[in-house]
Amino acid sequence: MKQNKVFKSIFVKLVLIYISISIISFIALGSVFYYFSGDFIYSEKKSMITGSIDGVVSVLQSTYNRNLSTVFPLVNAYIQRTADSLGAMIVIADKDGNIYPSLIKSGIKDSSLSSTVISKFLRGSSGVLKFPDQKQINVIGSDGGTYSEIGNFYDLFSDTGFSWLTVANEFSINNVPEGNVYVFLPVPDLDAGRVKILQIFSLCALGIALLATITIYFVSRRITRPIKSMRVAAQEVVAGKFDKRVEIISGDEIGELSDSFNQMIDSLENLENMRREFISNVSHEIRTPMTSISGFVEGILDGTIPSERQEYYLQIVKNESVRLNKMLNDLLELVSIESGKEIFEAKDFDICEICKRAIVMFEKPIVEKNIRINATYEYESIIARADSDSIQRVIMNLIQNAIKFSQSGSPIEIKVYYDSHKMVCVSIKDHGKGMSRDDMKYIWDRFYKADKSRIRDDAGTGLGLAIVKNIIDSQGLKIDVNSSVGSGTEFIICINNGEE
Ligand SMILES: Nc1ncnc2c1ncn2[C@@H]1O[C@H](COP(=O)(O)OP(=O)(O)OP(=O)(O)O)[C@@H](O)[C@H]1O
Ligand SMILES: [Mg+2]
Known part of the structure; x- marks a missing residue:
């Protein structure tokens, strides 16, 4: 249950991380865009206004009669059109700051704004207006350059509640300054364009984020589903069941992990089967001699076995206990090699010597079975490099088998x-x-015996070749076997040359 929550949270985490990253990037992108587009729009608008002012100035110059109170209707209409197209307010003042009301043209959508601004002008005699602040009149420096600012133009716009873009330029007749043309534009109107773009951008971003969230939802599910099924399979393995496998739905790292996970379950299952088989084999191999030992001893003790037969049965009991002892030693050796406890030390040794010693050890069964051993050594002494003790055990096991599975003579x-x-x-x-x-x-498997009905006397436990194989593999050596029913068997082991 707890783990389930973890998996859920991995999924939720992925989605949350994604959404946070998207939001942060969209905000960052939006802000950068908004900031830079602001500058861009201002400078664009400013140059547009400057151009418009130039137009107004040249119209004024062409018709100017040194008296702003009488301006031709044509000029009037031109200035109004310019104001409309800019969405701005155009004010023309003489060099003392006097403004004739007919020379205030507003193209601002909200007409109350123009009234608020006009109400700030000083009202002189005969209806002539005037800028309230001398600074507003003297905005053009001695160099005659364009004046521009964003703000409230020396308090002129303070009642409107927001900033205005002011662009002003001087107009001269025959190089004599006659007055100024002012263009006033409310900043919110200026920003309207970029607010609109920002809105469209946000809408697109929202759409993309939604689409991406749906995609990430399915992608995350695709990632977490195999992990989830791995958890289920792992729990089954913990409970000793090996039938669940993870479905491999992709060829990516998760797919590879699922594949490795399945391989791991396969090998665990294999190991578990081997363990079970091993235990059942061991108990089977132990039970048979134990039963006969206890049966014969009991028969001797309670007199069922007559005294003249007792020695015969005691001999069997002895053989069985020797066999049990051998089996336990073999098992211990096998476990010790398999667990890596047995350390094999490669050293140079004379393999001919080892073979000769091994043959001598089997003198008794060789004589008993009337077996002829033909040993040929290519050289009198041949030096090999491996762990000599274990190689001797291998050779002895193979000779023992050869004797055991050969007919007399x-x-x-x-x-x-x-x-x-x-x-x-x-x-x-x-x-x-x-x-x-x-x-x-199967000969290399533990407890494998081809002939299960072998008479007890020479019955092995089927551990000899398993030990041989383990010794050979642990030292990276090679063993081959050739055999055919009825004609015999040949085992060949190859070891590194010690003289190299
Ligand atoms: N030289 C051989 N000729 C015929 N069969 C053989 C020969 N060597 C091994 N085998 C077969 O392989 C099986 C396994 O051999 P292995 O040496 O592991 O067991 P074992 O000799 O029966 O018992 P143990 O060696 O534990 O006393 C044998 O039971 C036998 O069937
Ligand atoms: Mg053997």
């Missing part, structure tokens, strides 16, 4: 030689019963 050939790659090889070849192809697949 049949020969065994042992050959020590260099192969074409200069590896030191030992071949142990018998002419015994041999093995079928099927048996050869």
Whole structure:
């Protein structure tokens, strides 16, 4: 349940992170755009107004009669048109700041704004208006450049509640300054354009964010779904069940992880099966001798077995306990090699010597079975490099098998030689019963015995070759087997040449 929440939160986290990133980037982008577009729009508008003022000035120059109170109707109409097209208020004042009301033209949509501004002008005799502040009159410096500002133009716009863009320019007749042309534009009107663009931008951003959120929702689900099913499968494994696998829905890292996860379950299942099989094999192998030991001992104790037969049965009891002991030792050895506890130390040694020693150890069964050992050594002494003790165990196991699975009187050939790659090889070849192809697949498995009905006396436990294989693999060596039913078996091990 707790984990479920975590998975949910991974999903929620992904979506939240995405949404936050989008919001932050949209805000940043919007602000940058709004800020820079402001400057751009102001300068564009300013140059447009300056151009318009130039137009007004040239019209004034062409018709000017040194008396602003009488301006031709044509000029009137031109200035009004200019004001309308700018959406601004145009005021023409003489050099003392006097403004004839007929020379105030407003193109501002909200006409009350113009009235508010006009009410700020001083009212002189015969209806002539005047700028209330001398600074408003003297805006043009001695260089005659265009004046522009954003603000309340020395208190003129303070009653309107917002800033205005003011652009003013002087007009002269025959290079004699005659007065100023002022253009006033409310900043909110100026901003309207970019507010509109910002609105469109926000709408687009919202649409994109919505689309992306839906996409990220499905993408996140695609990511978390396999993780979720991995959790379910993992819980099943914890409960000892191995039948769940994760569905692989993509070829990306998550897909690879799912695949590895499935492989992990496969190998865990394999391991668990091996463990179960191992335990059942061990208990089976132990139970049989234990039952006969306790049965015979009981028979001797309660007199069921007559005294003249007791020695015979005690011999069986002894053999069984020896076999049990051997099995336990083999098992311990196998576990020790598999767990990596047994350390193999590669050293140079004479492999001919090892073979000779091994053959001597089997003298008794060799004589008993009347077996001829033909040992040939390519050189008197051949130096190999590996862990000599474990190699001796391997050779002994192979010789023991060769003797065990040979009929009385049949020969065994042992050959020590260099192969074409200069590896030191030992071949142990018998002419015994041999093995079928099927048996050869399983001989390296623990407890595998081809002939399950083998008589008890020489019955092994099927651990010998498992130990051999482990020793060989642990040292990166090679073992081959050739066998055919009825004609015999050959095991060949190859070891690094010690003299290199
Ligand atoms: N030389 C051989 N000829 C025929 N069959 C063999 C030979 N060597 C091994 N096998 C087959 O492989 C099986 C496994 O061999 P392995 O040495 O592991 O067990 P084992 O000899 O039966 O018992 P253990 O070695 O534990 O005493 C044998 O039971 C036998 O069937
Ligand atoms: Mg064996």
